[in-house]
Amino acid sequence: MNRTVATGAACLVTVVALSGCSLLRGSDGALPAPSDPPTATRTAEATPTATPDGGSDADLLEASATPVAPTPVPTEAALPDPVLTAIPAGTVLSEGDVASPKGSIHFHYRVVADGDDTFTAQYSGVTSTLPVPIDVGFFERSRQVGDGLTYHGVGDVVLGGPTSAPLATSVPLDGSGVDPSGLVTLVVSSAAQPGQADVPVEIATDKVLAVAPVRWSVPARQTNVHPVDGGARANAAGQLTAATASGAPRSYTVARNDLIGDVAARFGISVKALVWLNEGVQVFGDDQYLYEGTSLNLDPLAR
Known part of the structure; x- marks a missing residue:
């Protein structure tokens, strides 16, 4: 090989190396995540030989050095949007009757889907002979009659004072998330004004007056997001x-x-x-x- 050929070969190697760097980039111009470098191996330099069509191995090497456009890598924009199917509006997810231990309070409740991942609690037939208003809310854990509350639960609403004419009202279950079935208890408490005179201690402000377990029937939801833990790794070791x-x-x-x-x-x-x-x-x-x-x-x- 003379000096001219050797110089040309060196230039060719340089072009291939630079082309290889550009091929590492994806369609958005970003470099992929670092990976372990391949193990280097030494090979003997091939001597150009004639080919049947009159060309040589050197010609084939030059042809193979021509850059080939990489296959585009999918980007976040090309991925489908995550979805969770909504429960049809009007679907009844839970309902039941509530009564206080001494029968002073009675009402019926039910929870319905609004069709947009929100829910509404509906109360009907509310009667109470107590001289104080009552408050109703959903809780994630059980309470006991006589307990004192510092928090009134999800969707709490005051249902009014003593009444023999049945009341009805509805309230959104804000804060229940897209699956309200974690709310396992319906709690009725006293909504008496703090310091209200002549109120017995058992119906004083925030005292629990009645408790009812909540049983749910929530339809299965469909989603295209299914996380699977692939194990701790660099930059994801939590x-x-x-x-x-x-x-x-x-x-x-x-x-x-x-x-x-x-x-x-x-x-x-x-x-x-x-x-x-x-x-x-x-x-x-x-x-x-x-x-x-x-x-x-x-x-x-x-x-």
């Missing part, structure tokens, strides 16, 4: 802190240096889906670091 009844990931605690893209990849979902599961989640820096200690929801039914 702890899985809870699982659903079926064993699927439910919540995750962010570790130091966790990136939102790597956490999403750990659970096999898109960043778009992770943000959908955690409305208002915050990140910082160009690489979108998550704040250490943040608890992320991974259950579509717990949004």
Whole structure:
């Protein structure tokens, strides 16, 4: 090989190397995540030989060095939007009758779907012989008659004072999430004014007057978001802190240096889906670091 050929070959190697760098970029111009470099192997330099069509191996090498456009990598914009099917409007999810131990309070309740992932509690036939208004709310755990409340539950509403004419009212269950079945108890408490005179201690302000278990019949929901834990990894090394009844990931605690893209990849979902599961989640820096200690929801039914 003379000096001219050698110089040409060196230029060719340089072009191939630079072309290879450009091919590493995806369709959006971004570089892929770092990976372990391949093990270097040494090969003998081939001597050009004639080919049947009169060309040589050098010609074939030159032809193969022509850059080929890479296959476009799917971007977040190309992925489907996360969805959770809504329960049809008017679907009754729970209903029952409530009565206080001494029969002073009676009413019927039911919870219906509004068709947009919200729910309404409906109360009818409300009667009470007590000399104070009563308050009703849903709770995530049981209470006992005689307990004192500092919190009035989800969807709490005052149903009025003593009445023999049945009352009816409806109230949205704000704060119940997209699956209200975690609210297992309906609690009736006294809504007497603090310091109200001549009120017996058993019906004083915030005293629990009646308790009823709530039984739900919630239709199955369909979603295209199905997180699966692929295991801790660089920039996604936090702890899985809870699982659903079926064993699927439910919540995750962010570790130091966790990136939102790597956490999403750990659970096999898109960043778009992770943000959908955690409305208002915050990140910082160009690489979108998550704040250490943040608890992320991974259950579509717990949004």
